[in-house]
Amino acid sequence: DGGITQSPKYLFRKEGQNVTLSCEQNLNHDAMYWYRQDPGQGLRLIYYSQIVNDFQKGDIAEGYSVSREKKESFPLTVTSAQKNPTAFYLCASSMTGQRGSYNEQFFGPGTRLTVL
Amino acid sequence: QKEVEQNSGPLSVPEGAIASLNCTYSDRGSQSFFWYRQYSGKSPELIMFIYSNGDKEDGRFTAQLNKASQYVSLLIRDSQPSDSATYLCAVEDQTGANNLFFGTGTRLTVIP
Numbered sequence: 001d002g003g004i005t006q007s008p009k010y011l012f013r014k015e016g017q018n019v020t021l022s023c024e025q026n027l028n029h030d031a032m033y034w035y036r037q038d039p040g041q042g043l044r045l046i047y048y049s050q051i052v053n054d055f056q057k058g059d060i061a062e063g064y065s066v067s068r069e070k071k072e073s074f075p076l077t078v079t080s081a082q083k084n085p086t087a088f089y090l091c092a093s094s095m096t097g098q099r100g101s102y103n104e105q106f107f108g109p110g111t112r113l114t115v116l
Numbered sequence: 117q118k119e120v121e122q123n124s125g126p127l128s129v130p131e132g133a134i135a136s137l138n139c140t141y142s143d144r145g146s147q148s149f150f151w152y153r154q155y156s157g158k159s160p161e162l163i164m165f166i167y168s169n170g171d172k173e174d175g176r177f178t179a180q181l182n183k184a185s186q187y188v189s190l191l192i193r194d195s196q197p198s199d200s201a202t203y204l205c206a207v208e209d210q211t212g213a214n215n216l217f218f219g220t221g222t223r224l225t226v227i228p
Contacts, residue, residue: 010200042218103214
């Protein structure tokens with residue numbers, strides 16, 4: 001049963017704590033992505049990775065960190081430097097191809113993070 | 117920063133009517149365009165993609181693309197209450213492989 005899993009589904013964090021969100025995929029996709037979604041907003045790209053051991057900052061990377069040690073896994077750490085981390089976090093993956101070609105991004109179920 | 121604009125709605129249509137969702141984008145070089153549906157509290161799922169000018173039909177859904185006007189739309193015919201969701205327009209980034217820029221979404225409610 002192929003897909004993307006994210007855990008936990010809900011996460012509560014105290015101010016000043018770092019937390020790590022898990023994202024795993026068994027679709028054999030090279031590319032993985034982290035997005036943040038705030039109420040009534042679209043998706044904003046935090047980090048992305050096109051290949052193992054390489055990743056790039058997206059539009060809102062400040063206060064976040066990632067690693068890509070395995071093809072299947074792309075964990076996101078929300079650090080205490082992130083001033084307003086309460087949001088819905090979505091992980092996605094896709095195949096990679098030539099520029100301009102279509103490669104659908106598949107999304108995990110999301111993690112809802114709340115800072116207490 | 118690439119911009120993708122959508123009419124934020126909310127949009128309400130009666131059951132059986134046609135729902136029309138619109139999206140404009142700023143990067144004239146964009147080639148591929150996507151419509152995702154997102155139910156409340158859930159993750160987005162792809163319902164249509166289009167990369168050629170004109171119309172593309174899939175069941176009750178039709179995507180329309182006009183690159184000269186930098187405009188892409190989604191029509192939902194015979195709208196059903198189950199179509200009530202937020203619809204996100206996304207445009208492929210031409211500078212980085214596979215990255216997508218998303219609009220803020222249009223919330224659609226189909227009234228029984």
